[in-house]
Amino acid sequence: MSNMFDVYQNFSDLYDELVNHEDYENNLYKFLNDNIQWENKVVGEFGIGTGRVSRNYIDKAKKLFAYDNSQHMLDKAKENLSKWTDKIEYSVLDNSKLNTIENTFDIIIEGWSFGHLVVQENENRDQTIQYLISETKKRAKEIIFIETLGTNVESPNPPGEKLSKFYQALVENGFKEHIIQTDYKFNNYEDAGKIMGAFFGDSMKNDIIQKQLNVIKEYTGIWICRN
Numbered sequence: 001m002s003n004m005f006d007v008y009q010n011f012s013d014l015y016d017e018l019v020n021h022e023d024y025e026n027n028l029y030k031f032l033n034d035n036i037q038w039e040n041k042v043v044g045e046f047g048i049g050t051g052r053v054s055r056n057y058i059d060k061a062k063k064l065f066a067y068d069n070s071q072h073m074l075d076k077a078k079e080n081l082s083k084w085t086d087k088i089e090y091s092v093l094d095n096s097k098l099n100t101i102e103n104t105f106d107i108i109i110e111g112w113s114f115g116h117l118v119v120q121e122n123e124n125r126d127q128t129i130q131y132l133i134s135e136t137k138k139r140a141k142e143i144i145f146i147e148t149l150g151t152n153v154e155s156p157n158p159p160g161e162k163l164s165k166f167y168q169a170l171v172e173n174g175f176k177e178h179i180i181q182t183d184y185k186f187n188n189y190e191d192a193g194k195i196m197g198a199f200f201g202d203s204m205k206n207d208i209i210q211k212q213l214n215v216i217k218e219y220t221g222i223w224i225c226r227n
Contacts, residue, residue, distance in 0.1 A: 016050040016076055018199050021192075022218060023182035028146075029056045031180055031222060036107070036144065044105035044140065046095055047113020051077035053146065057109075058084050065103055067093040096128075098135040108140040115147045118166045125162065129169045141227050145170060149179060149219035152196075152204055156219035167221060175223035184216040192216060 023029075032038075038060035045054055048066040050073055058064060058081060066088055068074050074090045081088060093101065095110075095117045114132050121128040136143045147163065149156035156179050158164035171177055186192035189212040196216060197205025208216060 014195070014198055015073070016052075016080070018184075018195055019050065019052045021184045021186055021195065022052075023220075024185035024215075025181070025183065027180045028053075028182055028220065031178065032056045032144075035178075035224070036142070038107070041106040043107045043109060044103060046093070046098070046108070046110040047116075048077050048090075049073050049111070049113070051080040053109060053111035054081060054088075058088070061107075062087065064088045065105065066090045067101075069094040095132070098132070098139075101139075103139070105140040107142045107144065108136045109144040109146070111146040112148060114145060115163055115166060119160070119162050125165065126169075129166050133169065133173050137225070137227060143175070143225045143227075145175065145221075145223040147221050147223075149221045151200060151218050152207065152213075152216050153219065154217070156221070158221075167223070170223040170225075173225070175225040178222040178224070180220050180222065182218045182220045184218055186214045186216075189214050 033056070036057070038057045040062045041060075042063045042065070043057070043061045044065045044067070046067045048054060048068045051066075054064060054066065054077070064084075064087060066074070066077060068077070069092065071092055074092065078085070078090060095114055117132070118125060118128055147167070148159060150159050158167050167177070184192070184196065186195065189208060192214050193205045193209040196208055
């Protein structure tokens with residue numbers, strides 16, 4: 001695997017295996033259900049991937065409009081969320097095209113998705129950040145951004161200046177920041193190294209194997225804005 005973007009576009013089973021090992025203590029589920037009222041709400045989720053975030057709330061939601069730029073991922077999400085087919089509508093959409101959708105929602109949520117667009121955008125990063133904030137605020141009363149604060153690290157911090165700028169802008173635009181742990185757990189360090197390395201690269205793979213880690217720390221930031 002050359003990088004995580006190859007995984008997104010072509011290896012949904014591998015990505016699904018990775019995220020199914022994440023948050024083994026179910027802290028994201030606990031947080032979302034303790035802090036958000038999902039009952040009878042129309043939700044728009046961007047960068048749905050294979051449906052790992054959706055599974056935390058779909059039982060309660062009235063309707064989910066699910067977006068991802070990869071049909072490959074959407075197909076896997078349909079499989080994983082087949083129990084709720086009657087209340088999910090799937091669409092291929094790149095996060096840079098939020099302005100093209102007409103739908104409005106009670107809640108907008110994204111998980112580990114908008115950050116990739118921010119990191120990829122070099123020339124117009126500030127504009128991209130403001131675009132993501134303004135376009136979501138136009139379409140929902142409640143907005144939830146979920147992004148990484150570090151993988152295989154000892155304390156939560158934005159991984160790089162680009163994401164640091166993104167997270168700072170969220171706070172400056174009225175988002176409240178929360179931090180939880182969503183650690184990965186594997187049966188053994190060999191599996192951990194293989195699966196984590198396929199997504200995050202050889203450096204992480206080698207570190208996990210050298211330290212013989214079967215639990216890998218993951219810190220997650222959750223930013224919530226209520227209009």
